[in-house]
Amino acid sequence: MKISFVLNGRDVLLDTDPLRRLLDVLRDEFNLTGVKEGCGEGECGACSVLVNDKIMYSCILPVGSVDGSRVLTIEGYRETERYKVLQEAFTEAGSVQCGFCTPGFIMAAEALLSEDASPDEKSIREAISGNLCRCTGYSMIVDGIKIASRKGRGLW
Amino acid sequence: MxxxxxxxxxxxxxxxxxxxxxxxKFTDDYEIHDPLYIAILYSPVAHAEIKQIDVSAAEKVRGVVDVLYYGNVQRVLHTTAGQGYPEPSPYDALLFDRRVRFVGDRVALAAAETREAAIEAVKKIEVKYRDLEPLFDMEKAMDESAPRIHVDDEYTKIPAEYRPEQNLAAEIKIGFGDLERGFNEADFIEEQSYRMHYASHCAIEPHTSCAYFDDRGRLVIVTATQVPFHVRRIVSTVLDIPVMMIRVIKPRIGGGFGGKQEVILEPLVALVAWRNKRPAKVVMSRKEVFISSRTRHPMRVRLKTGVKRDGRISAIEMDCLMNTGAYGTHALTVLANAGGKVLPLFNKIENLKFHGRSVYTNLPVGGAYRGYGATQGYFAFNQHMDIIARRTDQDITDFFKRWHIREGETSAVFKALGEGKEGVSQVINSCKLDECIDRGAGAIGWHGKRGKRIESGRNRVKGMGMAIAMQGSGIPGIDxxxxxxxxxxxxxxxxxxxxxxxxxxxxxxxxxxxxxxxxxxxxxxxxxxxxxxxxxxxxxxxxxxxxxxxxxxxxxxxxxxxxxxxxxxxxxxxxxxxxxxxxxxxxxxxxxxxxxxxxxxxxxxxxxxxxxxxxxxxxxxASESPPPFIAQFAEVDVDRSTGKAEVVKFVSAVDCGQPVNPVLAEGQVEGAVVNGLSYALCEDYIFNSKGRMVNPRFWDYKIYTAADIPEIITIVVNSFEKSGPFGVKSVGEIGINGPAPAVANAIFDAVGVRMYETPMTPEKVWKRMKEEGVN
CATH class of the missing domain: 3.30.365.10 (Aldehyde oxidase/xanthine dehydrogenase, molybdopterin binding domain)
Known part of the structure; x- marks a missing residue:
């Protein structure tokens, strides 16, 4: 089946099984390896991408379902000013340890901040509760998002 | 400075x-040209002999290139434990065996042009099992009537107690002084058993390995490992490929926590690549990680102490029984650490005995896991000391400050209990544990809240608990x-x-x-x-x-x-x-x-x-292993009607010498704390009656998310360790030792019941309250 969508700002068209996982299509067809697989069952969030600005687990999303949509991965998002603020804040706060979950957390942070530019602590914790991290204990990621929200005022 | x-x-x-x-790049991100994908067939039964295995249907699956099982793979006993050579773990594992010893044991693999074909092929491997009686209860492992799990020519590379005919994977006995006299001198005896359970490391990156050939035909293994040099050595031994023909590259690694100290997948990708002269790749699914990789060893720790009225301990006996599962990976050394990293902390006890046994069962395989036995030992130790402090009418913080090891002091246990061999004598150069205790107590408001049973709502009451611990910095004389x-x-x-x-x-x-x-x-x-x-x-x-x-x-x-x-x-x-x-x-x-x-x-x-x-x-x-020290405090809110214990605040104060990078040091402690809390309160391997883990996925093997965690405070207390570069000691593991006992002590403070067993789920706390008649 022919599927077309906007991937990181570019129109793409591919002929593939619509039931293929979006994760596999992103990694295998487009070499977007910033999208990680940690559990394959929509629990850990390492594969998070934005589909029409909503945070989604690409490991449980059939590629057919994004036909006609906008898909943003870390590789597209990292070109933005917002990303640079988040990256700076994550680095400063110690939010990155092994880094395997980091792209997913950054996408979740973007999804949150685009809805609420100055979220309180509870909203931050809820917004990233779909992403698992075993290294940091989360507090440093929450701090990173707080710093980004402060320093990126006006961007979101 | x-x-x-x-x-x-x-x-x-x-x-x-x-x-x-x-x-x-992480391992799975490497672009490997035209690899063979590997899928693995795992045993569905806990204990059986393979009567017959038919791979012909699997071999016929389109795209399948190789199917491997005991019939066509060399039989080389080894240990998957990625330890220094000679490894202290017994050589009791084969790449593939005729016998399966736990649900999740490897039976065969298929290598194919696509992942899908490999998965389809393993489903078509026909195996007939002859069931053997399984052994699930570690307390019965050494009974004469217990089924024997290792029956061939398993052996140890080092002189160590190893009796597979009794399912005994390791045994350690040390002691000094006169235990009987010590107990006789005591005003009272306190004796309890404490149990810790299985856990998965849950590194978010699953175990992943790939192998390919360089332009001169040498084998290159890219792998998610904590031990690249041990991988090279073990792959060389198991596959009889010269070390010089192997290159191991460690890319970025998505967390380890001990789980990737095992050489599990590397021999498989190397073998498939070597046989087929093709690159090969394998990525474990989360379920495979849960059922077939490695775990924290469950342990039962019995502590018996003779105590004087003023709290002085006249004798201590520590008896540990550890379940190493189907294979003896780290069976000796984790066990040794349960005593070796715990008992020196109270170095003024003159009469001491430590007895530890690791036994085989038909359950998942234990391995290295952050804390490495000390976590299990400290769960027992800290609750036991809380009991003694209360019985002698002392605040546990004062009690700990009175008895813990100090700068300039030593403990005979350091020499007696090493990792695989005798340890080394050492004198403590740096110990700021008093300051850790004081600053931690201050940060959590210990003295205003402990023993107050402050009501926080209808049927809700707060309690405070604390724990102390030490770890080591490397393995002296080995690393x-x-x-x-x-x-x-x-x-x-x-x-x-x-x-x-x-x-x-x-x-x-x-x-x-x-x-x-x-x-x-x-x-x-x-x-x-x-x-x-x-x-x-x-x-x-x-x-x-x-x-x-x-x-x-x-x-x-x-x-x-x-x-x-x-x-x-x-x-x-x-x-x-x-x-x-x-x-x-x-x-x-x-x-x-x-x-x-x-x-x-x-x-x-x-x-x-x-x-x-x-x-x-x-x-x-290193000629010594200077311990970092930590004091950890939990404020817990217990719902009397449901038994739910919620940690509302957790404070750690750590002496890790001179921190090289304070943010990274705090990150190590906080990550360990959250792992420790999650383990203490909710993570659990649930087995059915046939030894199968029934919850091998994140939605019902629950690990903490950002929404579950309490306020966490980490205080880094600087000290200077003169034997380390710029005064450093370690910080990676120690933080996981305190959460479970601190929470258990806090639950006692809140509702007056002892939690002798983890995880401290609402059901268990509620049940304990029923048993004690306090709710």
Whole structure:
């Protein structure tokens, strides 16, 4: 089946099984390896991408379902000013340890901040509760998002 | 200490940027040209002999290239434990065996052109099992009537108690003084058993390995490992491929926590690649990680103490029974640590006995897991001491301060209990545990809240608990790390280390150590780590060794570079070497003020006069293992009607010597704390009656999310460890030891019931309250 969508700002068209996982299509067809697989069952969030600005687990999303949509991965998002603020804040706060979950957390942070530019602590914790991290204990990621929200005022 | 430019500063993790952008590569991100994909068939039964195995249907699946099982794979006994050689774990595992010993044991593999074909093929392998009686209860493992799990020629490489005919994978006995006399002198005896359960490391990156050939036909293994050099050695042994034909590369690693100290997948990708002369790749699913990789060893710890009225302990007996599962990986050393990292903390007890046994069962395999036995030992120890402090009417913080080991003191246990062999004597050089206790107590408001049973709502009551712990810094007399450096034209340096950054930030802190010696910003150090062709040796990322031992190698190496810089500068500046010093990327003559920058020195040595390259290498071992210390405090809110214990605040105060990078050190402690809380309260392996784990997925093996965690405070209490580079000790593991006992003590403080068993789920707390009649 022919599927077309906007991937990181570019129109793409591919002929593939619509039931293929979006994760596999992103990694295998487009070499977007910033999208990680940690559990394959929509629990850990390492594969998070934005589909029409909503945070989604690409490991449980059939590629057919994004036909006609906008898909943003870390590789597209990292070109933005917002990303640079988040990256700076994550680095400063110690939010990155092994880094395997980091792209997913950054996408979740973007999804949150685009809805609420100055979220309180509870909203931050809820917004990233779909992403698992075993290294940091989360507090440093929450701090990173707080710093980004402060320093990126006006961007979101 | 104030004049450090890199040590003690939270410089940015050198790989943070490339990790955040998603650009830095993990194993599964390597583009391997045209690999064979491997799928593995696991045993559905806990204990059986394979009567018959038919792979013909699997071989016929389109795209299948190779199917491997015991019938066509060499039989080489080994251990998957990635430890130094000779490994202290028994040689009791084969790549594939006729016998399966747990649900999740490997039966066969299929290698195919696509992942799908490989998965389809393993489903078509027909296996007929002859069921054997399974053994699930570790308490019965040594009974005469118990089924025997290892019946062939398993053996140990080191002299150790190993009796597979009794399902005994390891046994340790030590003691000193006169136990009976000690108990007789006591005013009362306190005796209890404490149990800790299975857990999965849950590194978010699953175990992943791939292998390919370089242009000269050598085998290159890229793998998610904590122990690249042990991987090379073990693969070489198991597959009979010369070490020189193997290169192991460790890319970025998505967390380890001990789980990737096992050499599980590497021999499989190597074997498939070697047989088929094709690249090969395998990625475990989350379910496979849960059922077939490694776990925290469950342990039952019985503590018996003789106690004087004033709280002095006249005798202590520690009896540990550890379930190592189907294979004896780390069976001896985790067991040793349960005593060796715990008992020296109370070093004034004159009469002591430690007896530990690790036994085989038909359950998942234990392995290295952050804390490494100390976690299990401290769960028992800290609750037991809380009981004694209460029985002798003392605040546990005062009790701990009175009895813990101090600077200048030693414990006979250090020598008696090593890891696989006798330990080493050591005197404590640095211990700021009193300050940890005081500052932690202050931060949580201990004295205002403990014992108050403050009502926090209808049927809700608060309690306070605390725990102390020590760990080690590397394995003395066993671990070895090496580093090398060379200078570039622009005054930058390449630093090559065998040390393995698994997400901890060791690349960063090792660069900080080198940069500190050379008085340059950390950005001037280019780190390459863990490539067996390019970097020097290191035993790997385990035993809390990297900062202390690998850091020691880097410091020595950088000191050599410094010496060469001074030699060259003294020629260039026509100055006495003694009057020179390094300062901000230059060598300065203190007498004349003349200076020469590093790039000029490099240029001089590379192109101008008496040409040579400024380069050095150094190795480091340790003759002692200075313990870091920690005090941890939990404030818990218990719902009496449901038994739910919610941690509302958790404080850790840690003495890790001089922290190299405070943010990274705090990150280690906080990560360990959250793992420890999640383990203490909700993570659990649930088995059915046939030994099958029924919850091998994140939605019902629940690990904490950001929404579940309490307020967490981490205090780094500086000390100076004179045996470590720049005064460092370790910090990677220690933080996981306190959460479970601190929470258990807090639950007691709140509702008056002892939780002798983890996880402390609402059901269990509620049941205990029923038993004690307190709700």
């Amino acid at each position: 104030g004049d450090y430019i890199n040590i003690g500063r939270s410089v940015r993790k050198i790989d943070a940027l490339s990790l955040a952008t998603g650009a830095d 070895m790390a090496a580093a090398s450096m060379k200078m570039n034209d622009d005054g930058s340096f390449n630093l090559y280390v065998g040390a393995t950054d698994i997400g901890t930030g060791s690349d960063t802190i090792l660069a900080q150590i080198a940069a500190e010696v050379l008085k340059i910003p950390v950005e001037m150090i280019i780190v390459l780590s863990s490539d067996t062709d390019l970097t020097p040796f290191d035993t790997g990322a385990y035993a809390s060794s990297t900062t202390y031992i690998s850091g020691g190698a880097v410091e020595k190496c950088a000191e050599d570079i410094k010496n060469q810089l001074l030699d060259t500068a003294s020629v260039m500046l026509k100055a006495e070497k003694d009057s020179l010093k390094l300062d901000a990327g230059k060598v300065i003559d203190k007498k004349t003020g003349k200076k020469v920058p590093y790039d000029k020195i490099a240029y001089h040595t590379l192109y101008i006069q008496d040409q040579f390259q400024i380069q050095a290498q150094a190795s480091c071992t």
